[in-house]
Amino acid sequence: MEFLRSKIKEEGRVINATTLKVDSFLNHQLDPQLMLEMGKEFKKRFEGKGINKILTIEASGIAIGIMAGLAFDVPVVFAKKKKPSTMSDMYCTTVHSFTKKIDYDICLSKEFLKPGDRVLVVDDFLAMGNAIIGLEKIVAEAGAELCGVGIAIEKGFQEGGRIIRDRGIHLESLAILDTMEKDEVKFL
Amino acid sequence: MEFLRSKIKEEGRVINATTLKVDSFLNHQLDPQLMLEMGKEFKKRFEGKGINKILTIEASGIAIGIMAGLAFDVPVVFAKKKKPSTMSDMYCTTVHSFTKKIDYDICLSKEFLKPGDRVLVVDDFLAMGNAIIGLEKIVAEAGAELCGVGIAIEKGFQEGGRIIRDRGIHLESLAILDTMEKDEVKFL
Numbered sequence: 001m002e003f004l005r006s007k008i009k010e011e012g013r014v015i016n017a018t019t020l021k022v023d024s025f026l027n028h029q030l031d032p033q034l035m036l037e038m039g040k041e042f043k044k045r046f047e048g049k050g051i052n053k054i055l056t057i058e059a060s061g062i063a064i065g066i067m068a069g070l071a072f073d074v075p076v077v078f079a080k081k082k083k084p085s086t087m088s089d090m091y092c093t094t095v096h097s098f099t100k101k102i103d104y105d106i107c108l109s110k111e112f113l114k115p116g117d118r119v120l121v122v123d124d125f126l127a128m129g130n131a132i133i134g135l136e137k138i139v140a141e142a143g144a145e146l147c148g149v150g151i152a153i154e155k156g157f158q159e160g161g162r163i164i165r166d167r168g169i170h171l172e173s174l175a176i177l178d179t180m181e182k183d184e185v186k187f188l
Numbered sequence: 189m190e191f192l193r194s195k196i197k198e199e200g201r202v203i204n205a206t207t208l209k210v211d212s213f214l215n216h217q218l219d220p221q222l223m224l225e226m227g228k229e230f231k232k233r234f235e236g237k238g239i240n241k242i243l244t245i246e247a248s249g250i251a252i253g254i255m256a257g258l259a260f261d262v263p264v265v266f267a268k269k270k271k272p273s274t275m276s277d278m279y280c281t282t283v284h285s286f287t288k289k290i291d292y293d294i295c296l297s298k299e300f301l302k303p304g305d306r307v308l309v310v311d312d313f314l315a316m317g318n319a320i321i322g323l324e325k326i327v328a329e330a331g332a333e334l335c336g337v338g339i340a341i342e343k344g345f346q347e348g349g350r351i352i353r354d355r356g357i358h359l360e361s362l363a364i365l366d367t368m369e370k371d372e373v374k375f376l
Binding site for chain 2: 036058
């Protein structure tokens with residue numbers, strides 16, 4: 001997706017060999033037009049899969065998720081990172097973040113994911129793939145079907161992409177980083 | 189906004205006299221079409237104010253924020269509820285949540301709010317108004333101008349609305365709850 005790659009080139013900041021900061025359009029400040037285009041692009045790439053629900057994780061996944069939901073005209077549900085006090089009947093699983101070096105729980109109300117649901121998971125980054133595998137578990141537990149995973153930026157130099165594809169999951173990443181050396185991002 | 193009021197009537201669940209659960213379309217599962225319409229409605233209500241930035245708080249404000257940003261065609265920035273490790277130069281303030289009975293910090297990178305910015309703050313709920321007052325502080329600290337506050341659901345029986353309006357802030361709430369008795373929501 002040329003628009004996203006240009007944004008990364010122009011505004012992304014390479015922090016080190018594995019960390020790219022895209023705070024100005026994806027993680028803290030958000031570019032609504034870019035998000036809209038990403039939603040449409042996911043619609044194109046997962047056309048005909050009968051998707052009836054978008055699943056993502058708070059907080060950075062929400063903007064991408066809502067635009068995917070708009071493009072597909074289906075509801076969006078986001079997993080919460082801690083157990084809300086008003087939520088009782090939930091799917092929960094623990095995710096390890098290699099980037100942040102922490103474990104966290106993701107929780108989803110059983111009300112919003114049901115057997116027969118055909119789910120597209122979307123997220124901002126794919127690094128080691130643990131968040132996606134956590135969501136895959138929740139989808140399986142709900143008896144729903146994971147029809148695909150749509151990612152804004154895949155870190156091609158980390159394991160996540162290979163792991164997800166090896167599980168037979170249809171993965172589409174809108175930009176795949178190859179290397180980040182000397183402050184310069186190269187794409188696959 | 190009739191569409192939102194109908195949704196609240198149909199899907200909102202009254203937990204007690206002050207708590208309304210709208211998990212099925214606003215807080216956990218999201219209705220993209222409703223969010224899009226809310227964005228357009230804010231555009232209509234704050235037309236001609238020269239707004240060039242939407243400000244909100246993670247996580248429930250993000251979906252509303254991005255749709256407001258789309259309607260205004262301006263960037264959206266969301267305050268984070270904890271200090272991110274990769275963010276150094278920030279505005280931070282502490283907010284007390286009466287609903288959740290906790291204090292939490294909200295932080296915003298100084299990069300994304302500047303003197304001269306004309307800001308519309310949006311959020312899902314307005315109860316006691318503390319989150320909004322926290323954001324107002326950050327806007328003032330940045331030397332930016334708070335041009336208005338757009339809320340999806342105002343709890344008309346709590347103080348927030350009066351407090352915000354008494355500060356001379358242009359507040360627009362798309363649905364104002366009057367009472368929630370015997371499982372029935374009434375609007376102002």
